[in-house]
Amino acid sequence: MNKVRIGCVVMASGMSLRFGRNKLLEKIGGRTFIETVLDKTEGIFDRRIVLTRTPEVCSICFERGVEVYLHDREFRSEAVAMGIEMMKDMDGCLFCPCDQPLLRKESIEKLAEEFRRGGGGIYRLGNRSPVLFSKEYYDELLNLDRNEGGRILADKYPDDVRIIPADERELADVDTQEDLDKLMQLM
Numbered sequence: 572m573n574k575v576r577i578g579c580v581v582m583a584s585g586m587s588l589r590f591g592r593n594k595l596l597e598k599i600g601g602r603t604f605i606e607t608v609l610d611k612t613e614g615i616f617d618r619r620i621v622l623t624r625t626p627e628v629c630s631i632c633f634e635r636g637v638e639v640y641l642h643d644r645e646f647r648s649e650a651v652a653m654g655i656e657m658m659k660d661m662d663g664c665l666f667c668p669c670d671q672p673l674l675r676k677e678s679i680e681k682l683a684e685e686f687r688r689g690g691g692g693i694y695r696l697g698n699r700s701p702v703l704f705s706k707e708y709y710d711e712l713l714n715l716d717r718n719e720g721g722r723i724l725a726d727k728y729p730d731d732v733r734i735i736p737a738d739e740r741e742l743a744d745v746d747t748q749e750d751l752d753k754l755m756q757l758m
Contacts, residue, residue, distance in 0.1 A: 575686070577665060578619070580665070581609070583622060595625070607669075609632070622640050622642060624641070648716060664704055670744045670746065683703070686705070693721075695725060704721060712724070
């Protein structure tokens with residue numbers, strides 16, 4: 572039996588416009604957001620890459636020996652396509668955001684485990700991100716419009732979506748300083 576191979580694209584390309592500064596360098600629990608997501612995706616996937624626009628994130632990845640690509644692409648769809656190009660030999664590809672610092676490693680492991688067990692489709696954690704796509708969606712992910720993300724495919728193919736339960740708190744994302752303040756109160 573062939574092993575189901577899964578890649579992970581850590582999406583660290585956001586501009587943090589609403590936050591006002593690079594939120595990936597903010598600390599929660601003594602770790603930056605980027606360090607946190609690297610910790611929580613460690614050892615689960617057959618290949619893992621980080622896509623970013625910032626040299627500071629690159630430095631953190633280099634220090635940890637994590638494959639990273641510094642780019643200047645403008646749209647989310649371009650980063651998604653870049654990630655798919657790098658993962659085209661994988662059976663599935665997880666897109667993991669960096670702005671969910673309470674995300675649990677166990678939840679990411681469960682998402683990967685369910686995909687390996689089930690094969691095709693779209694796997695979402697708690698009907699949100701991270702999202703894992705089987706290779707049958709790669710062509711469409713390569714051709715998304717401008718600032719679209721993979722969510723559009725989950726909406727297009729609702730019967731293909733499998734929801735993996737997760738605690739809503741761990742899925743909370745940080746877009747503003749107020750979001751971060753609220754999240755800190757949950758800890």
